[in-house]
Amino acid sequence: MLLYISATQFVASMTHLLSHPPPKMDRRVFETILRGDVPAFLGLVREDGGIINQTVPGSSNTILHLTVRFGHVELAAEILKLWPEMVAAENERMETPLHEACREGRLEIVKLLVETDPWVVYKVNRDNESVLFVSCERGKLDVVKQLLNYPWLLMLEMDGVITSLHVAALAGHTEIVKELIAARQEFAWKKDLDGYTPLHLSCSKGHFEITRELLKLDPDLSCLQDEEGRTPLHWAAIKGRINLIDEMLSLSLEPAEMVTKHGETILHLGVKNNQYELVKYLTERLDITRLVNKPDNDGNTILHLATSGKLTTMVTYLLKLGVNVNAINSKGYTALDVVETDASNSGALVILPALQEAGAKRCDQLPPFSQELHPINDNNTCIRSSSWPKRAPESPYQHHRKRQRQRREKQIDLQTEGLRNARKTIIIVAVLIATVTFAAGINPPGGFNQVTGKSLVGKKTSFKVFMVCNIVALFLSLGIVIFLVSIIPFRRKTMMKLLMVTHKVMWLSTSFLAAAYIAAIWTIMPRGRGMVWVLAAVVAVGGGCTLAIFIGLGMLLARHWLRKLDWRRKKGKTESPHSSISRVEEMQMAKRGSRESSSNSDLDSSDKGGYHLY
Incomplete structure (x- = not known):
């Protein structure tokens, strides 16, 4: 009307x-x-x-x-x-x-x-x-x-659709809310188009006094749900309103057991919106730790959500709290699987080792029929979560194995491309060394005698050292170029061996080039008072820098080999009789050849660093 x-x-x-x-x-x-x-x-x-x-x-x-x-x-x-x-x-x-x-x-x-x-x-x-x-x-x-x-x-x-009490509660006008409640109490239960009651709006905006007044009217107002199934307590959790949550739960713990339309508990909403202090308060002060392993309708626990959002502080706290690190969601992912889907993120670099230290495993590392494979649930009827039969026809184990193979094939392709680029780089560097040493050989330091054409400083020891080192560097670099141009490997393992040899020869060639340069400087420097420290500086800086580079690379290479040995040792344990890999799969892996298995030691042992040396 x-x-x-x-x-x-x-x-x-x-x-x-x-x-x-x-x-x-x-x-x-x-x-x-x-x-x-x-x-x-x-x-x-x-x-x-x-x-x-x-x-x-x-x-x-x-x-x-x-x-x-x-x-x-x-x-x-x-x-x-x-x-x-x-x-x-x-x-x-x-x-x-x-x-x-x-x-x-x-x-x-x-x-x-x-x-x-x-x-x-x-x-x-x-x-x-x-x-x-x-x-x-x-x-x-x-x-x-x-x-x-x-x-x-x-x-x-x-x-x-909307009442004066709604707008007063939303704007935070406490005295007006009191007057309206006194005149028409039933407005407190009225919902707008989105299903929001005045208490929903008050909790969302953080108006403590208005929330208290509405709860005095009836504590059950905190259990009313909007169109998405969210209660006023859920809205307070989304916004991190700890004082409002404390006020509501001090009257009744029933709202804490309610879930949204998507099966989200108050902890899910707190974690999803990165409300760290709220989650800490709920788990420590109000003793609702039984909710920490509850899944939502997608099977995600709060640990899944925290790892998906790369919330490092939240993940660290949840691990200390003792959550189930190997719970699996409806897609068949554990928390470790979730974080590895985007391991390039800086947050993932912190979360990944923390999960592994807490005993987290990938889906394929869990026993196929273990209890850990099933989403955690209990007899509480207030929590609605998805069950195992709702999953896709493909089992989580098969899904993860397929995803792991695709990821490894991509890594192998990237490594092969990197090896090709390294081969080209070695050829270019070798050609440059050969060019420099050839030019230095026909134009040695110290000049020539215009009559005889002989070097003026040819009898000096430093000149002799220069000539020997220069000639060795020249022919080693020429040997590298001829070697790499003549041999075209078409297998990754053969390419790896070829580059390993040529790379070490290039180290040697570069060392002789550095020694030839220092000897040339030593030859042309005048002798006399005040020049000793210059010669000492040339030797210290040139030799020191070269040694520092080689020592650093040597240490990195040693660390790589140690990681490789450690990975092989762990791999041996994984492939023990208690491993989840079946004998059939082992035979299939053997039939594939050494391509995948040989890449494991190089790629998997260097997975954290993103590189490996040879």
Whole structure:
């Protein structure tokens, strides 16, 4: 009925405006209303009585709308004396001057307008908002108290979607909420289009006093669910409102057992929104640790969510709490599987070793018929979670094995491409060394005798050292180039052996090149007082840098071999009689050849670092 009246009013107003468009407001009239100058206004009225029809372009606000907005009580009284019918005048939004007065909190003008026409109280605007609604939205307590003397105003909202209590709770107007609860308690249970009650909105915004007032009315309000199945407690968890959660759970622990439409508990929502302090509070202070292993409808525990979001602090805390690290979700993934799907993330580099230290395993490492393969559940009927039969026809073990093979094949392809690039790089470096040493050989340091063409410093020991080292570097580099150009390997293992040999020869060639350079500098440097330290510096810097590089690479190579040996030892344990790999699979792996198994020691042992040396 209310909507019908509003629509009728709107159609009538539009018809009137189209047939009789109001004149624009005169500048003098606007300035007079702005100042609230009653004598000047009356003078303008005597000049032109038609100013009653003048409106502001765009908003269609009348002279009374503007007067009310600026709070000029005397001027409003004069206008109503002259034209009492203006109390019901509407602007573009179908709002009367009373809407404007309530929105701005002009209590005296509200009383004046209502005395002129009491029925104007019940008019609503184009958005179906009453004068009580707009005053509650703006927090005008005195106006609200005045309007509550008209009980029919609240009855207008009984069939509406949203009430004045909703907007007051959302905006945090505590005193207004108290007044509305006292007038109409049933509004506390009313839901809007999204299923939100006033308590939902209050908890979402963190209004503690309003939440307390609503809970005093009925603690069961905390169990009402919106369209997504979220309770006010869930909204408080999403926003991290610990004080509100403490207030609600101090009255009853029942809301803590409820789940959303997607099977999410209060802990799921806290972890998903990275509310670390909230999760810590819930597990330590309120003793609801029985919920830490509850799965949602996708089978995800809070550890799955924390690892998926790369929440390092949260994961570390949950592991200390003793959660089940090997719970499997509906896709067949453990927490370790989840974090390995994006191991390049910086957070994953912290989470991965923490999970492994806590005993986390991949799905394929768990016994096929172990209890750990099933999502954790109990007899609590409040928790709705997915069960094992809801999974895809492909078993988690098969799915993970397939994914692992694809990942390994990709790694092997990347490694093969890297080996090809390394082969090209070695050839280029060898050619450069050969070019430099050849040029230095035909143009040795110290110059030539113009008559004989012999070197002037040929008898010096340093020159002899230079020539020997230069010649060795030249022919070693030429040997590398001829070797790599002549042999084209088409197997990864053969390529690896070839590069390993040529790489070590290149080390040797580079060492002789460095020694030749130091010897050349030693040859051309003059001897005498003050030059000893320069020669010492040349030897120290040149030799020191070269040795430091080779020692560093040697240490990295040693670490790689140690990791490789450690990986092989662990691999041996995994392939023991207690391993989950069947004999059939072992035979299949053997038939594939050494491609996959040989790549294990290189790739898997260097998985954390992302590289390996040879």
